[in-house]
Amino acid sequence: MARSAAFELSQDGGTSVLALAGDWTIDTIAELEPALRSLSPLPGAELDVSALGRFDVAGAYVVVRTLGEPRGAPPIAVRGDHVNARRLLQVVLSAAAAPAEPPERPRGLLGVLQQTGRAAADISQEILETVSFLGETLATLGQLLMRPRRLRWVSIVHVMEQAGLNALPIVTLLSFFIGLVVAYLGARILGDFGASVFTVELVAFSMLREFAVVITAVLLAGRTNSAFTAEIGAMKMRQEIDAMRVMGIAPMEALVAPRVIAMVVMAPLLTLAAMLAGIAGGLLVTWASLGVSPTMFFTRISDAVPEQHFWVGMVKAPVFALTLAIIGCKQGLSVGGDVGSLGKRVTSSVVQSIFMVILLDALFALWFLEMDW
Secondary structure: OOOOOEEEEEEEOOEEEEEEEEEEOOOOHHHHHHHHHHOOOOOOOEEEEEEEEEEOHHHHHHHHHHHOOOOOOOOOOEEOOOOOHHHHHHHHHHHOOOOOOOOOOOOHHHHHHHHHHHHHHHHHHHHHHHHHHHHHHHHHHHHHHHOHHHOOHHHHHHHHHHHHHHHHHHHHHHHHHHHHHHHHHHHHHHHOOOOHHHHHHHHHHHHHHHHHHHHHHHHHHHHHHHHHHHHHHHHHHOOHHHHHHHOOOOHHHHHHHHHHHHHHHHHHHHHHHHHHHHHHHHHHHHHHHHOOOHHHHHHHHHHHOOOHHHHHHHHHHHHHHHHHHHHHHHHHHOOOOOHHHHHHHHHHHHHHHHHHHHHHHHHHHHHHHHOOO
16 A cells, blocks of 8 residues: 655755655655645755655656756765665656757847848758659659559549549639629729620639639648648658558558649649639629620630630649649658647648749749740
8 A cells, every 4th residue: 555755854964855755656746746846956965765665757756856956967865775766866867858958049130141041041951852752753653654553543532532522612612702703893893994794704714714723722732732741740750651661661652642643633623613613603793793694605705715715724733733742742751750840841831832833823824925825
């Protein structure tokens, strides 16, 4: 039966002596917490373990914390005999955490330059790692195309369902409302110039070329990309990826390739659905506000909107999908062993994905402009 823990602090010739009595184990020391915390740190104090009963690491930690001994301090002076007191106290002293050093806070112009330099170095390293990961992914996809039997069709179809089919409602709903807004603004603004009938062309051009594919990519970045990073990152934290390598399973083939293939396949389909939903929203506004019948609406689109605008949007979709999948998987594989790292990587995945979508869309716009598309 456990005996209650107790202590007594006394002075012996100017030396503080902390006498321990009873069992100092994880089950008994809780009741002493308030009294021990009220004691001032007692560095250099001696311990009397003559009446000490059972003693474990938890009790040793409480004693070392009460004495305030720093990490690597000399062995605590112990009076009396105990079977393991000296050994446990030394173990705790060796493992005690060192006091945290005050953070370095550079100030003035030098501090600004240091922070700017570190940020530039981090960005350069991130770009280099992402490009390297892109090359590794393309090499893996090439090997799988040469050996189709190694493709994991179950994983690919599962990701297609999770990333594509389940995202269809939110993509179409948001695109529908974007089409409504574009048509409403176009009807109001163009109406001031007596050209409200051109609202049909405005809706078609904007949805086919830009809005449908960009909205789809942004939604996939926030919904699917974060899921990719969180799933792979959780596997990395639980050392499941290391276990896969031990079993001879390549993470690039089992985790990255199915997600990349599924995204590249589903993004154009989602973009097509977004185009149709946006045009439907524009049709509703023009029909209700301008009296443009559905027949006239689609006739004007077929007569005045070249099909090249449709292909401009569709060409962007697989490029955006490849970029999103690469960033999401790369950030997941970069997760460390703590939850903070997982949250940081998920945030980086979403931010980088949206940034790259906007950047690539701008580059595509310039390129198509030069190509007179």
